[in-house]
Amino acid sequence: MRATISVISLLCLLVMVGCSGQTIPVADGGTAAPQPLSLSGATLSGTLTFPAGFMTSVKSYGAVGDGVTDDTAAIQSALSDGRSNATEDYNGLPKALYFPPGTYLVSNTLQWNGCCVTLQGSGSSSSIIRLAPSSSGFNNSSAPKPLIQTPKGNQSFRQSIWDLGFSVGSGNPGATALSYVSNNVGSIHDVLIKSEDGTGHAGIDLTRQWAGPMMIRNTEVQGFDVGIDLKNAEYSITMEGITLQNQNIAGIRNSNQAISVRGLTSTNKVPALTNTGGFVILLDGSLSGGVDTVSAIQTNSNLFLRNVSSSGYEATLQDSSTSTPTLTKGTISHLVVGTPSTLTGTINTIGLNLAVQETPSFTSSSLTDWAVFTPKWYGDTSGLQAVLNSGKHTVYFPFGQYFSSNETDVTVPDTVDRIVGFSSVVNLGSGTNGGGIRFVVTSNSSQPLIIEQFGYGIKxxxxxxxxxxxxxxxxxxxxxxxxxxxxxxxxxxxxGLTVQKGQQVWARQLDNELNGTKISNLGASLWIFGLKTEAAGTVINTTSGGKTELLGSLIYPSTSVPTSQAAFISTDAQVSYMYKESVYCSGCGYAIQVQETRSGVTKSITSPNSNPFRMPLFIGYK
Incomplete structure (x- = not known):
């Protein structure tokens, strides 16, 4: 038995104007109780300590960091070293620079060629890049100029800015702190961005082509016209733990992009969020400081809210996606702007609402708890197991390029809590299993093991x-x-990702471009907040009593998809999905959006496979 979305309903999903009954505030519905507010905005920490030699310091290029000396030329020299060719592929030649504690005064844009650059500070209040007051070229608000500018996309992979503060001195009304693009993987995290006089174009500008998929987490923006500015339909952005204060136009201004935001704290007289043509998921928002002539959130397109409150504003939400705009006041437990879909005949508008756990972290206060992996030569991994067995809590790879022609299998003992690569890459070889390093975890300890900051080469x-x-x-x-x-x-x-029966999985900003079934849930509880895919193949297949909740996704096949292939499949499972699909060529979309089988009976939601598609919310069998 097949259920097909009508042409009228499809147009409603795509355009979101002129269709009745699309804003569905719910005070009593859903079989699952809403989760309590569990995440607020950014919580920025103090000074971090790193082992000597873990990463090249900008001071080795002559940067002073005294807040008085102009460090522009020195930092730019560090960024340009070995990167003279703007068209070269630097994927296997990453760069990472450390900013020790200090204030680095600059007077011009800092930029670089190629992908895969990490700027690492010692903490947002201790390593600060400051734009000098009234710097040349930063005075025109209609011609913005960035303090930091990454290369444009869509192969601007692994651009990361971590544990840094950015301060824009007074008299720079045309300044943008970060004009940022990263693709597939890359993040801004534990960052404080402020305008000293409140002016400036944007704290984080994501409007160049093509930002994402990438992540912004634990980040605060003070001042500027716009805190975070987004524009393009491609790709997706995931944000978590965001604080916005004292913007002049909007906290977040989104046009057309798919964004997932969780833990937003906004203190503003202007809207905390505007959404024009985009697809927005917002969970756990506290929006205060408003005025009674302005709504906290303004949208004319797809939007999902859960646990969002406002104070001071005319309303929490102003929805103009239909011919009759509506206002929703007070705390919103859950609300969909768009038409939810189901194949079971029962609509709820909250989704699966799986319990969320925060991502664990581990930091060691003493460098005596750190052990370094140092190969004897390029390609030597023989000493890695001994380093893991040293009893130290943190094992680190100083930033660089490593190599393993044959796959190196090592077992991680309970004593190791964190393995950090500091943006290193492990180049693969043609030997056993294609090379690389495989960390084998056999332990039943309850202490989480954290493996982070590797460009590639890890299994x-x-x-x-x-x-x-x-x-x-x-x-x-x-x-x-x-x-x-x-x-x-x-x-x-x-x-590709397969999770097993009984597992619990929480994914934030996941990029999966396998040509085939990308994610297989074989009976796990799977929560995904921000997913981007490419190539043909089923996006998620959930079976064996599994639970899958997808909160925000950009599905971008970019190639022909067989008409028999479903984007999402569930068999005797519980699911809910929110996503948008981009289609730019004939037959490059999914003809079957959702296929659900229950007790041997299969039903489907279909759509024209040459047209883009939006799913504001699909509710599977519960």
């Missing part, structure tokens, strides 16, 4: 119940076995 065997956290990395392979423990993914690129 994981999850054989025990010990929780694993993967962050800020491209993981070449993750294999879960029966009995595998919790899995946390944060700003991760991966080709």
């Amino acid at each position: 994981i065997d999850h054989r025990g119940s010990r929780p694993i956290v993967l962050k800020d990395a491209h993981i070449n392979n993750y294999a879960a076995y029966a009995g595998a423990g919790k899995l946390f993914l944060e700003d991760i690129g991966i080709s």
Whole structure:
């Protein structure tokens, strides 16, 4: 039996104007109770300590960091070193620069060629890049000029800005702090951005082509016309733990982009969020400081809210997606702008609403708890197991390029809590299993193991119940076995992911471009906040009583998709999905959006496979 969305309904989903009954505020509905507010805005920490030689310091290029000396030329020299060709592929030649504690005064845009650059500070209040007051070229608000500018997309991979403060001195009304693009993997995290006199174009500008998929987390923006500015339909942006204060036009201004935001704290007289033509998920928002002539959130397009409150504003939400605009006041437990879909005949507008756990972290206060992996030569991995067995809590790879022609399998003991690559890459070879390093986790410890900051070359065997956290990395392979423990993914690129029955998985900003079934849920509880895919193949297949909740996704096949292939499949499982699909060529979309089988009976939602598609909310069998 097949259920097909009508042409009228499809147009409503695509255009979101002129269709009745699309704003559905719910005070009493849903079989699941809404989760309590569990995440607020940014919580920025103090000074971080790193081992000597973990990364090249900008001071080795002559930067002073005294807040008086102009460090522009020195920092630009560090960024340009070895990167003279703007068209060269630097994927295998990453760059990482450390900014020790200090204030680095600059007077011009800092930029670089190629992908894969990390700017690492010692903390947002201790390592500060400051634009000098009234700097030349930053005075025109109609011609913005950035303090930091990454290369444009869509191969601007792994551009990361971590643990830094950015301060724009007074008299720079045309300044943008970060004009940022990263693709597939890359993040801004633990960052404070402020305008000293409140003026400036934007704190974070994501309007150049093509920003995302990438992540912004634990970040605060003070001042500027717009806190975070977004424009393009491609690609997706995931944000978590965001604080916005004292913007002049909007906290977040989104046009056309798919964004997922969780834990937004906004203190503003202007709207906290405007959404024009985009697809927005907002969970856990506290929007205060408003005035009674302005709504906190303004939208004319798809939007999903859960646990969002406002104070001072005319309303929490102003929805103009239909011919009759509506206002929704007070705390919104859950609300959909768009038409939810189901194949079971019962609509609820909250989604699966799985419980959310925060991503664990581990920091060691003493460098005596750190152990360094130092190869004897390029390609030597023989000493890695001994380093892991040293009893130290943190094992680190100083930033660089490593190599393993034959796959190196090492077992991670309970004593290791964190393995950090500091943006290193592990180049693969043609030997056993294609080379790389495979970390085998057999432990049943309850202490999470964190593996983070590797460009590529890392594989994981999850054989025990010990929780694993993967962050800020491209993981070449993750294999879960029966009995595998919790899995946390944060700003991760991966080709294919299978999770096992009984597992609990939380993924934030996940990029998966496998040509085939991208994610297989074999009975796990799977929560995904921000997903981007490419190539043909089923996006998520959920079976065996599994639960899958997808909150925000950009599905971008970019190639012909067989008409028999469904984007989302569930068989005797519980699911809810929110996503948009981009289609730019004939037959490059999914003819079957959702296929659900229950007790041997299969039903489907279909759509023209040459047209883009939006799913504001699909509710599977519950």
